[in-house]
Amino acid sequence: MFKIYETELAGRKLTIETGKFANQANGSVTVRYGDTVVMTNVTASKEPKEGVDFFPLSVDYEEKLYAVGKIPGSFNRREGKPADKAILISRAIDRPIRPLFPHDFRNDVCIVNTVLSVDQDNSPEVCANIGTSAALSISDIPWGGPTAAVQVGYVNDEIIINPNSEQRKNSRLKLTVAGTEEKITMIEAGADELSNEIMLEAIKKAHIEIKKMCKFISDIKTEIGKPKFEYQSFSVTPEFYKAVCENFEKAMYDGVREQNKEIRNDNVDKIAEDIKNLAIQMYGENAEEEHSFDISTSVHDLEKECVRKMILTEHQRPDGRKIDEIRPLNAEVGILPRTHGSALFSRGQTQVLSVVTLGTKNDEQILDGLDEEESKRYMHQYNFHSYSVGEARPSKGPGRREIGHGALAEKALVPVIPSEDEFPYTIRVVSEVLESNGSTSQASICGSTLALMDAGVPIKKPVAGISSGLITNPENPEDYIVLTDIQDIEDFFGDMDFKVGGTKDGITAIQVDIKIDGLTYEIIEKAFEKTKIARDYIIDEVILDAIKEPRKEISKYAPKIVTTIIPVDKIKDVIGTGGKTINKIIEETGVKIDIEEDGRVCIYSDDLEKANQALKIIENITREIEVGNIYEGTVTRIAPFGAFVDLGAGKEGLLHISKISSKRVEKVEDVLSIGDEIKVKVIDIDGQGKIALNMKDLEIHNEDTENEKIEE
Secondary structure (H helix, E strand, O other): EEEEEEEOOEEEEEEEOOOOOOOOOOOOEEEEOOEEEEEEEEEOOOOOOOOOOOEEEEEEEEEHHHHOOOOOOOOOOOOOOOOOHHHHHHHHHHHHHHOOOOOOOOOOOOEEEEEEOOOOOOOOOOOOOHHHHHHHHHOOOOOOOEEEEEEEEOOOOEEEOOOOOOOOOOEEEEEEEEEEOEEEEEEEEEEEOOOOOHHHHHHHHHHHHHHHHHHHHHHHHHHOOOOOOOOOOOOOOOOHHHHHHHHHOOOOOHHHHHHHHHHHHHHHHHHHHHHHHHHHHHHOOOOHHHHHHHHHHHHHHHHHHHHHHHHEEEEHOOOOOOOOOOOEEEEEEEOOOOOOOOEEEEEEEEEEEEEEEOOOHOEEEEEOOOOOEEEEEEEEEEEOHHHHHHHHOOOOOHHHHHHHHHOOOHHHHHHOOOOOOOOOEEEEEEEEEEEOOOOHHHHHHHHHHHHHOOOOOOOOOEEEEEEEEEEOOOOOEEEEEEEOOHHHHHHHHEEEEEEEEEEEEEEEEEEEEEOOOOEEEHHHHHHHHHHHHHOOOOHHHHHHHHHOOOOOOOOOOEEEEEEEEEHHHHHHHOOHHHHHHHHHHEEEEHHHHEOEEEEEEEEEEOOOOHHHHHHHHHHHHHHOOOOOEEEEEEEEEEEEOOEEEEEEEOEEEEEEEHHHOOOOOOOHHHHOOOOOEEEEEEEEEEEOOOOEEOHHHHHHHHHHHHHHHOOO
């Protein structure tokens, strides 16, 4: 049955339609916000896949370029694999909904958000988040929502919910917040050094609108929601888990209390083998195959229980650190000889190599998406290698996780990257994870700051990243511990990964992953406080100890850039017909040249002398010829009455034979030849633009100068 539900979000009408499209899906809605339209369809398999020991949830956000009246720029003129931005939005939709599915649910669930129409004032990401929640809520798929999400800006010291296009351009904050009626379930932010207090206030204001939207979706669910279907529960057999705890709890407790990750993993592997043998004793020789789920789940659950108990009751961490203690830190710069900038940053057993490459304007990344951003000159890419965790897996290129971590590090550093006017380079940073024991994305932020400074990029301030964790007591919401600098085991078995990047003056990036039903304001505030203290320590004691400031000069292997600004109406003269003039300059000097529409010219070359040679040619082409000025020119033609001299800028002047020298000149050829470079003075420009030149006056001037030198 076709239904339309209407509400208001941030002062604008939002509607949810259902029953019109995709009626074979478990749940389907279309969200309209202004002229932005997103269709969300959710489906679930009827039975779980055999042998799956995790919840197989997939979330897709499909950008269709017809939504903004564009034809794709690819060879096939159709959408290909999702752009990085679409993947990042998919992840932002996934994170707040995943913890609200039953923990023992193993049926495949697929969520597809298709962007059908976009107006730039109303975010399709917000619509997709709301659409996902609404479609799941009214479907028969077991889920504990609803959730909702909004975006937040900070313009002229004012917090704005769902800022429009113009407000986003002037905003110091790009924040997406998701939550339920009670708690916050996801935070994703890029910011221009905002304080903890402003960020927390923005989250609280976002939650006001989120609560209203959750109530709106709940009302729809009450009216048309389907009963949730029964599913096969995947949980460990109680009698077996009880036996495991009785026999191996102390061994597991001692086994995970180890600083070295490899030794800890070996300890757990030995206990897992003992648990398998226990299953054989209880269930017979085929237990390893018939009770594989019980065995693997018991190992996981017992390890998790021991780690959480150790932290929550003893305030002791597996590697022996205190609750707020950061792992040992180390940083080096300039470790690769031929790259433009490099750094190695280590935090415990997490090690990241960051490398900077400086390029030309033509090296900017071209974006083919639904928003107004068409290119970017600063790029950060993150690679996670299997050897970093001691595994033997072939590389298959960056996945969603790698794209997400790279984008987070990029977001953290964007506010301190110099403007194009200050530093006219395209900048690419690649972070290679060499060793991983948690918080590799935050190590990438630190390593990239160091590498940029090593490359001579004049960043405004150093940026550091740190991750905060959470262990809660399910029986008592007031009993919890917020950890500083979590390692992999604390992330894996904990309730939160609260990643914050920033300078000493404020936050530049946030990404929050949680495994519980949400965070309170108090927990968020504590996470902000702890990450601020840790960031300041890393900047002062590690980053600035390795390199005090950006290097004054860029690498000798980086392209050199010479810049100038020419009048806009002269651009065509520099380019020439069909590019003839600019191509000639490039051929003569071997440089690369970029010319912007506003007249800004960038000349790139490994040889500074060649770049200056090209600059001189361009200046000659674009200069204005004025009476009384002295110019360098080239003799192009000789006639009985004088010589024609090319002055640049497409201008040619006549040097009459009587103006060549103070001495009598019988023939022009006696003094000048075609191709001679000479200095001349402009003595007249008539009404028809004809230019008269004089070389004789300069000769007298030069003689006077020489005489003065002799007298001295």
